[in-house]
Amino acid sequence: MLLALEPLNLMLIIIGVSVGLFIGAMPGLGSVNGVAILLPVTFLVPPSGAIIFLAAIYYGAMYGGAVSSITLGIPGASTAVATTFDGRPLARQGRASLALVTAAIASFIGGSVANILFTAFAPLLASVALSFGPPEVFALMLLAFATFVGLGGDDIPKTIFSICFGLVIGAVGFDEISGAPRLVLFDINGFLQGIGFLVLAIGVYGIGEMLWTIEQTRGEVTKTTPKMTVKGMAADTKEAAKRGWKGTTIGSFLGFFVGILPAAGATPGSLMSYGVAKMLSRTPDEFGKGSPDGVAAPEAANNSASTGSMLPMLTLGIPGSPTTAILLGGMVIWGLTPGPRLFVDEQEFVWGLIGSFYISNAAALLINLAFIPLFIWMLRMPFTILAPMIFVLSIAGGFAATRDMFDVWLMVIFGIGAFFLRKFDYPLAPAVLAIVLGPIAEPTLRQSLLLSSGDPSIFFTRPIAGPITVVALILIFLPLFKYLRRKKAQAAG
């Protein structure tokens, strides 16, 4: 544990968190970019310092993801999609500081809870994670969808259309099971590489949403963002604790549990936490309109899940996310072998790394809070400067993420399409969620059916998958039953 407190490692943590925060705040860039790009730099320091540095970048980027979601309304990474739903409305109401403070505190608590669980139960949790096969992961994805059924609003056909559209768009490219090209639209080769989450998310939020705002406000957006003061920040901290504790608690535990599952990761964790927080809230109607709980739940969850995803990597040698895959590669290069023996053979390294999680988390909170006035200042810019800046960051960030102008053009098409669909009350958030979860759900569904020789009862007969599937189905059909009962009551009188 003392390893993390060595001066060099402390310095690496502070630099790593700061760099990660900045990279995470850029739309299109996330922890995976930061960790991948700075991997060669780590050869200048000892292996323990190197992994601590990369873990600090990972933490910083998770905090930074919330910044672009709240201030710009663009979820720069899939882990921050759910933060946009309430973070952006809060920013629009002039409460960006509350949203940012809530995100920072929830992230810190989520990270802390995960660190404690990690320290105490690492080997035990690793065995639980290992018992999750394709049927369990599919059941979990079904549950994630179920928690989001109420997200679309009142128009059920439009919500269903939006979900299915996201799922179909996520299926473009190659069939993962047979390897055959699939849905190569208009036979354009660009579609062979698939349509990534960021292409749709930046199109919908970075372009479509901005066009909508400009049209609705007739280009005259009123600046409601007050100046950031120490007193204001203290009041926001108090309000964040009061109105965000429930979401933070749900996100911290649920995020960690989903994060440790090798195929899941931080994105489903944050989405599910948002959905569950909404379901358990006394004021579910506030969600989507600027609820601090709606910011706290996904933010606590994505930080918690990030720590959780380190668990299968360290204990089993299975990366839970693209970022941990790069970390895994780094460890191998440094001569460390992830797996059950790591905790026995490299005790100093493992506990030093876990110690660095605690310090990185605390450093990320302090650095993030220190930067909040700068983020608030950005929002105080005249809208005719902020809007083109958002367009520029969307296009440049979108290209940086995919390195393909074809995807940039798709982003523009999705953005203009989203503007028109929004005019006719089509909810677009379900499509963005579906494109994130679909590429996990479909392969696990088909792998499960291959395992059972095509017998769908596999989802009901396995001890973990069965109960999750039943709960998910109840949650999916409950709103439909309520809707039909309401209609019947209306018809009766």
Next chain:
Amino acid sequence: MRLGEIVTAGVLAILSIYLMWKSTELPVGYIAGEGPGGGAWPFWLSGIMLLSCGMIALNWWRGTSPPSQSDEPMLDGYGWRMLALVGGGIIGFVALVNIISMYGAIAVFLLYYTRALGRHPWTLVLPLSLLTPIALFFFFEGAMTITMPTGMPFMDPIFDIGYEIIY
């Protein structure tokens, strides 16, 4: 809005049919002992999209959805002008990337938006339009080692100067 609602539903229904048809390039049925074929997932989901469009059309006919009850135009004069100026500006921006590079296109777009649409003074417009792409160049090319499109060959001398500073 009322006309727009049914036209949109119609366009989306055509898109759904196209996606269903395209999905049939792979098996869309249930293969005994294996489960659904490679095209089944998008095929049936597109089918649900088509059914949803039918429901939207039904709601339009019954006049139960808000847009189907509205007599307002989908976009008024300001809306169309905004879409042409801002949306057109974005399309122009992306079209310029392969000609004058990503950074050149950023400079032109910022100049256009802040001056022509924002009506800001030149003292703000010029520094903003020039310094933003320069800062992004050093961030992406230098710090993140991400190479953005450099445009046509006539832009090379400008990039050579930038790369000389970085490397």
